[in-house]
Amino acid sequence: MSTPPPTRGPPAIEVRKLSKRYRGGVLANDEISLSIPRSAVFGVLGPNGAGKTTLVRQITGELVPTAGAIRVHDIDILERPLAAKSLMGVVPQEATPYQHLKPHEHLVFFGRLHGMSRSQARGRADELMAALGLEEHAGVTAVRLSGGLKRKLLVGSALMAEPSLLVLDEPTTGLDPHSRREVWALLESLRGRGTTILITTHYMDEAEMLCDQVAVIGAGRILAMGTVEELRGLCRRRYKATFENGAGQRQTVYGSAYDEVVDELARLDIHEYTIGKTTLEDLYLELTSQTLEESQYA
Secondary structure, three states, rough: OOOOOOOOOOOEEEEEEEEEEOOOOOEEEEEEEEEEOOOOOEEEEEEOOHHHHHHHHHHHHOOOEEEEEEOOOEOOOOOOOOHHHEEEEOOOOOOOOOOOHHHHHHHHHHHHHHOOHHHHHHHHHHHHHHHHOOOHHOOOOOHHHHHHHHHHHHHHHHOOOOEEEEEEEOOOOOOOOOOHHHHHHHHHHHOOOOEEEEEEEOOOOHHHHHEEEEEEEOOOEEEEEEEEHHHHHHHHEEEEEEEEOOOEEEEEEEEOOHHHHHHHHHHHHOOOOOOEEOOHHHHHHHHOOOHHHHHHHO
16 A cells, blocks of 8 residues: 655544443443544444444534544534534445436535535536546436445545545445445545545454554444554464364464464364464454454344
8 A cells, every 4th residue: 555645734633532422321432532644544443333433423523522622634623613524525324325316416416515616516526427437327327326336426425525534434334345346446546645534444354455544443442543563463463373173163273473373283283274464353352352243243
């Protein structure tokens, strides 16, 4: 992943001791603090129910925090919400395109919502149709687009006003592998142009593929934060091997060193296996005693 040149000025997003308690006493976010540099891709990784969406909805001004502070490009979102929101493009997790609009019509509609003249909106829509690879689907209504193309159209709608910050909540949930890769490629291209991107995800491969920095969240708290390599380095067990045991079940052994894993495989008399470095999934397991998949249903 190529890194854009560093940018000066305050962080794109600064969150300090942010807490959100819902009616009934549920504490969804518990004193979360983070700083997202400009032109970075920052991921919030955790299972459903961990507090990711609550965090995003506060950053985008949709929810008012119970306590704490949020600044977007040094603008206090509680004091100047409209100014802060004007810098953002947001794609919520459950968003869907207007099904009976064609892609260009959809983009123009959102441009007009942002106060563009009709000619300005059409010109910007033309640019995005080309940039997003939607030109060959120009005559198709949104209801007939694939999942990946629909998500691209939503991202395009969020980009109509050329925001400096793009916020995406679970951008590839429910998409097939091909559509996921299409969205990843789009986000990579935006990153290369200097757009700051905040994404939430429960996919480890997505966080590892896209993100400069990742915050691992569980039960509303930040459990760990850093680059992917820094987070991997937090694992006490740096290597793992996966194999099929005599009962036909997949089994994993861990070790702090490569040779330690190999020695354990030899002791178990295992000759067919896959060995490699631990992942963010393994870090999450170490921090919480649950895999991300298990914690979806906890």
